[in-house]
Amino acid sequence: MKANRFRRLRRLVSVFSLCLLTVAANGLAADTIKIGVAGPHTGDLAPYGIPTMEACQMVTAQVNASGGVLGKQIELLPMDDQCKPEIATNVATKLVSDGVSIVIGHVCSGATKAAMGIYKEANVIAISPSATNPPLTQSGEYPNFYRTIAPDDMQGKLAADFATGKLGAKKIAIIHDKGDYGKGFADFAQQFIEKGGKAKVVMYEGITPGAMDYSAVVQKIRREGADVVVFGGYHPEASKLVGQMKKKRVDIPFIGPDGIKGDGFLEIAGRNAEGVYATGPMDVSKYPLNKAAHEAYVKQYGKEPGTFFDQGYAAMQAALNAIKVAGGTDYAKLSHALKNSYVETTVGKIKFDSKGDAEGVGFSVYQVKDGKFVEVQ
Amino acid sequence: MDYFLELFLSGLTRGSIYALIALGYTMVYGIIQLINFAHGEIYMIGAFVALIVSGVLTIYGFSGVSILILAALIAVIYAAAYGFTLERIAYRPLRNAPRLSPLISAIGMSLFLQNYVLLAQTPDFLPFPQLVPSFEFMEPIAHIMGSAELVILVTSALSMVGLTLLIKYTRIGKAMRATQQDMIMARLSGINVDRVISVTFIIGSVLAAIGGVLVGSYIGQINFYIGFMAGVKAFTAAVLGGIGNIPGAALGGLVLGLAESFAAGYVSSAYEDVFAFGVLVLILILRPSGLLGKAVKQKV
Structure with missing residues (x-):
């Protein structure tokens, strides 16, 4: 009985000290720009989320090393939603209460839809590297949603x-x-x-x-x-x-x-x-930024980057560019910047259209000529 | 009218392939009351052997028709060997076992052969050369019927006529009929029943391999799994015509092919299987023993 109570006390103390730690960390990092990275980082869908997180970390490290954006350091808050809508809403609430202004994510369309409502109320922008469900942009219900990948349709x-x-x-x-x-x-x-x-x-x-x-x-x-x-x-x-x-x-x-x-x-x-004609993803490996990012990744991790790495990298680049152009993290100014100023990324030179889809990203038409697929101009 | 003719001919083409394979099912069933589920795999192996042989022959500079004939010949020999071995390994030891055992063994052989080809060759589709040359005289009606279809129709018609003659007029044919009627009595009157059964498997495999080569060169691609679908369709054709009945299998194949073709042409190809199996159900309701099958009394 006594041992039991003691154990409970110990647990309470450790929880308290953990809370203190987070408070302290938040307090110390007051003068940073916070960007959330939400996606599956554990579980069977993790291979779709981790490359984006790694891409964001790489961009952040690079930018912070050269003095940050607008003189402020970038602080990444990676959050795991396991691609589950019910966890995604918790993640979104947590990110909003932590005071992020932009979220890179989410990764799965279902989880993204669940989280978008919360971001919308809090005036937080979400840029997904991989949510391809068409209504996310086309329904007009999510004005704060952007993506660096082409929709399914x-x-x-x-x-x-x-x-x-x-x-x-x-x-x-x-x-x-x-x-x-x-x-x-x-x-x-x-x-x-x-x-x-x-x-x-x-x-x-x-x-x-x-x-x-x-x-x-x-x-x-x-x-x-x-x-x-x-x-x-x-x-x-x-x-x-x-x-x-x-x-x-x-x-x-x-x-x-x-x-x-x-x-x-x-x-x-x-x-x-x-x-014969076929539509197919645009060849992004020709862009110099894409090449550089891949080389840097291979150097750091010793393997080729995974799925949605390019899109995640581009999303982060677009987010930082928007903050720079907007001169801060004001929601209206950020939206304006995303939709109006072009940015060089790993998926080409892009800006977003009025619905949030990236212009110049997606598919091209190819035709078979002499036994090879050649892009139709 | 043109459209009707086109559909009729394409139905006939696929129907005659079904018929070729169905003959193997029905012959084996007629003699040992076994549904040889591995039969579709023999068809697939025939196609693969023809592909390999034609590749080798092309390297050695053979051309056109000679490749077709040699490849088909070797495919047929190989498939016959497979059919013979199949019966020896999987069915003969179970000759006196309960009926379910050889059936299970048949399914096992089917899976084994599929996966053997998958591992030994490739899980991907392979391009199959167009072995049948384009005949000049077919050019004016090529939009209705091509050379490959003509060859399929002629070859399968010849094979079926040959099979009929074999069964009607040769000693082995007579022995097969005797074995089909009563295996014990046939054995008592001096017929080597085991040999008859082996021959039945060999003939069935030969027909299946011919079908495999024809289809491969007609549609231009094969993989380890083509035997499954073809086997299901051919089995349906055999049941449709009355399993155990040889003209029935041929008729069943043609009816099935035509039903599919007309369903695809006049309704929607999304529903071609629905119609094919619908025809099967309908015929089995009206004639439970198939189109040409006779109601057999249970042997006592």
């Missing part, structure tokens, strides 16, 4: 614009493989084609992956008189389709998503791949 939009614009299509056949990825792409493409009003979707159909033969679908494409095929799915089905289209003399352009933009498609489709 961007590929579909790009394929739709390319088909109706550059290829001048009037009748479009949309085929997908019934999977989440393929059908998602096909749905977005359909939406944007119908919204654009320049062309009609004459056929929208799912095919069974692994089926022996797609010639019935190909015949149908011909019968509907489609002048472009937009396909959502992966390379095995795409190569079968382009092969059978060629055999059946259905000679119209074929556009696929980044699931077909790879060596697998080139190898299997062979000569039939020639002339």
Whole structure:
């Protein structure tokens, strides 16, 4: 009994001293600019969150070493949300009460949505390196949300614009493989084609992956008189389709998503791949800042950086630039800076549009020429 | 009308492939009442052997039709060897075991062969060369029917005619029919039943390998998993036609292929499997023993 009480007392004391420590730390660091980094840092999704945290730490170390921003040091507050919405709200509350003005994160779309309400009330800006859910920007519900990655529907939009614009299509056949990825792409493409009003979707159909033969679908494409095929799915089905289209003399352009933009498609489709279009992520490795960041990372950690490192790095760069341009951490001035001043980052020279998506980030259209994917200018 | 013809021909093409594989299922079932689930894998192995052989032959400077014939020949020999060994290893020791045991053994062999090819070759899709040359005389109707489809139709028709002749007019064919009717009686009258069963497996495997080579060169890609889907479809075709009945398997394959093609053409290819299996259910409700199957009384 006595030992028990003593143990409880000891626990109380240690909790108290911990609190004292945080108070002291906060007190000492009064003259810093605080930036939160929220994302999964533990658990099975940690590989998606840790690279962003490392990127932010690298940028911070660099900036602090050269005197900080506006004469103040940057203080990072990394917080772990495990990609869970219920933890994300706690994280958000904690960050707000710690007085951050910008949060880099969150990483998962679900967790981001949960946290955004809290940031919005507290006038805190969030820049996500990886939340690709379209409504985060497009719904207009989260005016304080920005991201350095393209939203999910961007590929579909790009394929739709390319088909109706550059290829001048009037009748479009949309085929997908019934999977989440393929059908998602096909749905977005359909939406944007119908919204654009320049062309009609004459056929929208799912095919069974692994089926022996797609010639019935190909015949149908011909019968509907489609002048472009937009396909959502992966390379095995795409190569079968382009092969059978060629055999059946259905000679119209074929556009696929980044699931077909790879060596697998080139190898299997062979000569039939020639002339096929595919949307794919822009090549960011050509930017000098990207190269430098990767080299620095390899030097410090001895391995290649993980997923969303580039986007996380860019988000941090954009945040610091905005603070510099705004001359402080005032919410309205920061928003204005993010939306109006360009900044050189690891994903190119970017600024954010009125909804919070980064301009100049995302996907390009590629075409197979002489057995290689070449960016279409 | 053109559209109808196109769908009809593409249905016929895939139907005749289903039929080729279904024959193997139905022959084996007719004789030892076993559903050889590893049959689809023999088809896949046939395709892989043809791919490897054609690669080697291309390096040695062979061309066009000679590659097709040699590759198909070697694929057929290999597949026959696999079929023979399969029966020896997995089914013969279980000849007198309860019916469930060889079935489990069949599923095991199917998984084994799939994973063996996965490990020995690759889990990715491989490009399959277009072995069938484009015939000049097909050019005007190439949009309806290509050379590859013609070759598929002709080859499978010839194979089926050959099989029928074999069963009707040769000694081994007669022995097969006898074994199918009554295995014990056949043995008593001096037929080497084990040999008959081996031959049945070999013939089935030969047909499957022919199918594998034809499909590989038609669709231009193969991987270790193509046997599964083809096996399921062919098994459905065999049941549709009346399992154990050889003309039934051919008919079942064609009906299934046509049902799929028309469903894809007139409804939506998202629903082609729904229609294919819908036809199966419908026919089994109306004729529980399949299109050409006879209601067999349980042997006592």
